[in-house]
Amino acid sequence: ETGVTQTPRHLVMGMTNKKSLKCEQHLGHNAMYWYKQSAKKPLELMFVYNFKEQTENNSVPSRFSPECPNSSHLFLHLHTLQPEDSALYLCASSQGVLFGDTQYFGPGTRLTVL
Amino acid sequence: AQSVSQHNHHVILSEAASLELGCNYSYGGTVNLFWYVQYPGQHLQLLLKYFSGDPLVKGIKGFEAEFIKSKFSFNLRKPSVQWSDTAEYFCAVGGGSQGNLIFGKGTKLSVKP
Numbered sequence: 001e002t003g004v005t006q007t008p009r010h011l012v013m014g015m016t017n018k019k020s021l022k023c024e025q026h027l028g029h030n031a032m033y034w035y036k037q038s039a040k041k042p043l044e045l046m047f048v049y050n051f052k053e054q055t056e057n058n059s060v061p062s063r064f065s066p067e068c069p070n071s072s073h074l075f076l077h078l079h080t081l082q083p084e085d086s087a088l089y090l091c092a093s094s095q096g097v098l099f100g101d102t103q104y105f106g107p108g109t110r111l112t113v114l
Numbered sequence: 115a116q117s118v119s120q121h122n123h124h125v126i127l128s129e130a131a132s133l134e135l136g137c138n139y140s141y142g143g144t145v146n147l148f149w150y151v152q153y154p155g156q157h158l159q160l161l162l163k164y165f166s167g168d169p170l171v172k173g174i175k176g177f178e179a180e181f182i183k184s185k186f187s188f189n190l191r192k193p194s195v196q197w198s199d200t201a202e203y204f205c206a207v208g209g210g211s212q213g214n215l216i217f218g219k220g221t222k223l224s225v226k227p
Contacts, residue, residue: 103156
């Protein structure tokens with residue numbers, strides 16, 4: 001248990017569905033992240049939020065829409081996804097975004113797009 | 115652009131064998147270096163990290179890593195592996211102003227009992 005929780009743990013959705021992934025951190029951190037983990041590829045950073053403000057969007061398609069209502073919660077809204085979007089989506093948090101700050105990861109949401 | 119290379123995709127060892135997993139990075143500035151581990155069915159967790167000072171870093175569960183600046187390397191070592199070390203190991207580099215981590219593709223370690 002790292003203090004970062006993610007729900008749901010598994011999600012199957014059709015290409016026309018709308019769903020949301022939720023992440024919550026109980027560590028008092030100020031920065032939160034979304035990563036995509038696909039088989040045989042490095043973890044890909046998607047979004048970074050620092051003090052609720054988005055500081056990084058790593059050229060992610062608009063069918064992924066993040067939301068950070070406060071420093072403890074992070075959402076990833078999904079809409080009209082493609083089968084190639086099937087992956088493990090990881091949330092992480094850190095004290096800040098300084099390059100020395102350790103990131104703590106949640107267990108991930110395994111997403112399957114049919 | 116930053117990048118991280120992990121040379122081995124899958125390493126298979128017997129218990130008590132010594133382990134060394136390679137990690138090389140490309141980045142011209144000051145970096146911080148991390149090794150994360152992902153046990154089967156579990157979340158990514160920090161194994162060890164290097165910020166500054168002694169280039170030989172000791173982490174949890176008997177792991178250590180050595181930062182060799184001239185070689186842009188941060189190899190992970192353990193003198194004697196156990197079956198419970200079976201996991202996937204990820205090297206990561208942090209640098210730049212946003213603190214983003216760049217991950218390698220990971221090395222899967224299988225330890226035979």
